Amino acid sequence: MxxxxxxxxxxxxxxxxxxxxxxxxxxxxxxxxxxxxxxxxxxxxxxxxxxxxxxxxxxxxxxxxxxxxxxxxxxxxxxxxxxxxxxxxxxxxxxxxxxxxxxxxxxxxxxxxxxxxxxxxxxxxxxxxxxxxxxxxxxxxxxxxxxxxxxxxxxxxxxxxxxxxxxxxxxxxxxxxLYQYAASCQAQMEIRRTDVELYFSPFFHIAVATIVFATLFAGGTAWLLPRFDEAAVLDALATGRPTRLFGAPTALLRLLEHPGFGAEHGASIRRVLFGSTASVPAFPGRLRAAFPRARLITGYGATEFGAVARVRSWEQEDGVDRGLGRPVPGVSIRIVDDAGHDVPRGSVGEVLVRAPWQMSGYWARPEQTRATAADGAIRSGDLGWLDEDGFLHLAGRAKDMIISGGENVFPIEVENVIARHPQVHQVAVFGADDPLWGERVEAAVVPHPGRGVDPDGLREHCRAALAGYKVPRRFHVLDALPMTPAMKVDKRALREVTRDA
Incomplete structure (x- = not known):
């Protein structure tokens, strides 16, 4: 073995x-x-x-x-x-x-x-x-x-x-x-023996294998912080030793916006790895400006099968949108309908993944394991499509799709539009129960520091770019979005904090 x-x-x-x-x-x-x-x-x-x-x-x-x-x-x-x-x-x-x-x-x-x-x-x-x-x-x-x-x-x-x-x-x-997965990540993320990876994400997340295990597989060095803390990250970067940086977009944005962040903090970094940034369109450009020597790597993955699609550094130089990348070697990604049949290229369906290193199952949960398995592949629960060049794009989680008046609304599409408004710093779109429509589209927005947000202006901004049924019926202005420990928006918590607002 x-x-x-x-x-x-x-x-x-x-x-x-x-x-x-x-x-x-x-x-x-x-x-x-x-x-x-x-x-x-x-x-x-x-x-x-x-x-x-x-x-x-x-x-x-x-x-x-x-x-x-x-x-x-x-x-x-x-x-x-x-x-x-x-x-x-x-x-x-x-x-x-x-x-x-x-x-x-x-x-x-x-x-x-x-x-x-x-x-x-x-x-x-x-x-x-x-x-x-x-x-x-x-x-x-x-x-x-x-x-x-x-x-x-x-x-x-x-x-x-x-x-x-x-x-x-x-x-x-x-x-x-774990051996196969670390080998794949080391190759696809371009990790060298001389690299020092600065890591502040949890250990209970698949990221520990994606990042730390892969760095050690290459013979590199893992610099481990107990949690995400902007000051601690800046102190580490200021030493000039880290050559690689990984984080959820939320954490990296907080780092870039810290008043102590300066040119010296990005000088030694040659690779920055980040997750999906569908609701922060300007984010990659901000990373390039902050880390001028670095090339960016993004991708797609899940706990059940790890990182299985990548947009590698050399694929981003022409500025073409390549979504979350193509399947890495050894991985098959299909887009299927509710019956498990492949949908036409460009159509939205569930993302189905088969990887040599995927999980063997959910421990002591045979029914959930069977529900996730599909002829040797794993049902991701994500909705997405493959473009003509085979690059994966996400439309959101299947459970997060909003059905309002019989129409499907993908939150990512609405988030992308709202995020382009100059008053908006962060946004999350979700569905709320509605006695007439079944569900209604709602949005939570965080304004830029020191600035406000005009909900009526946001609504008009959305109407100019979206069909009427996709326009949020309510905008909640918050100081911050609730986050999971992995620094992702916790939409279940978001529904609770906005329920009676």
Whole structure:
């Protein structure tokens, strides 16, 4: 079996002194990383963790957390990075079907472990300076429990889906899948051994594999920040060491608009990777101005299959709109109707993806796995189309499509129009229940700092570019849009905060 971990072991043998990880309190070589991985795996086995057991990591991003994930995999167990911002009921809803054997946490809070019936160990020195092995020393509160239910020794990692429309599910990635995926990302994102990737996104998101695992696959360096904080990012950029930057458009916009951002902060960056920017048309141009040496890379992906389409740097030089890119090598993308039949090129349908590294299924959720599977491919739940050159464009999530008076309204189309208005800084369009129309189109807008927004002016702006049924019936002016931990607009929360406005 080909394992991602084998690549890290090779780096430790052949380039032991090369820098692998940087975080807030330390910097570590590949040799130090591999030693920490092996010692952590041994410690977990001593606790009673068996191959195929699930081990939950409830830790802040940093070198100890990343090494712990790898240590779990090296022990033959399955790593489950947890969103530590979840409430106890939310965390339990996600983890209960996984039947974890052990929980690794920063604090000895026994509430979640007791409710799950699993063991608990803490890493009390995780945030302290010192050798990585010292920072990963375990204090055992309760040893690993017997892990009931199904065991899959091919599984390496379980990543929770977003959960913005219901309970999150655990997408299972095998050792082989992580290896293939990291290799693809390293090639398609043009990562070099000499690169230093500045990373401030969560570890419970597929981005940790897309960005951090791929950087280490290349033998590069991952600089890990515990969260997105403009000042901390600026401090790191000011050193001139980072050569790559990844972030959700919302986070990158906040960085560019920080009063402390200057030319020196963009000087060392040679690649900037970002997600979809459908509602921020001017965003790529702002990135190019802020990072003049950098080339931009964007794409499309999901927790279930990772990044599967890319617009690479050399494809953006002529300014032609290429959407979210073409399928990367090895990936098939189809656009299908409700019956699963291919639609004509240029027509909107559901995006269907088949990738060599896609998830093996949702852990302990066979019905949801079957509902997502389609003849070996995965139903994404996204609506999109392929243009004549095979580039993918999105029309939004199928669940977000608004049906108003029998007409389909794609929020992205309306967002694109509103975002072009000079008063608008950010926008999100969503559907609200309506007794007459079934749903009505509504929009939440955030004005530029220090400026206002005229809803009547926005309405006239939309009427000039959109059919009447697409024009929002209500505009909500907000100070900020609610965000998920992955820095995406949380439309479920948005509907709640605007419901009685």
């Amino acid at each position: 080909t394992r991602y971990l084998d690549v890290l072991a090779d780096h430790a043998r052949h380039a032991p002194n090369a820098p692998a990880l940087i975080d807030a309190v330390g910097e570590y070589t590949y040799a130090e990383l591999w030693t920490a991985i092996e010692e952590h795996a041994a410690a977990l086995r001593a606790l009673g963790v068996a191959p195929g057991d699930r081990v939950v990591t409830a830790l802040a991003p940093g070198a100890p957390h990343l090494a712990a994930l790898f240590g779990v995999m090296a022990a033959g167990a399955v790593a489950v990075p947890l969103n530590i911002r979840l409430t106890l009921p939310e965390a339990y809803a996600f983890l209960a079907p996984l039947c974890p054997a052990q929980l690794l946490a920063a604090e000895p809070d026994t509430g979640l472990a007791a409710k799950l019936g699993c063991g608990l160990a803490t890493l009390p020195s995780a945030s302290a300076p010192g050798p990585l092995t010292d920072r990963m020393a375990l204090t055992v509160v309760t040893p690993a429990s017997s892990s009931p239910g199904f065991r899959d020794e091919a599984a390496a990692m379980i990543i929770g889906t977003g959960g913005t429309t219901g309970e999150p599910k655990g997408a299972t990635w095998t050792h082989s899948a």
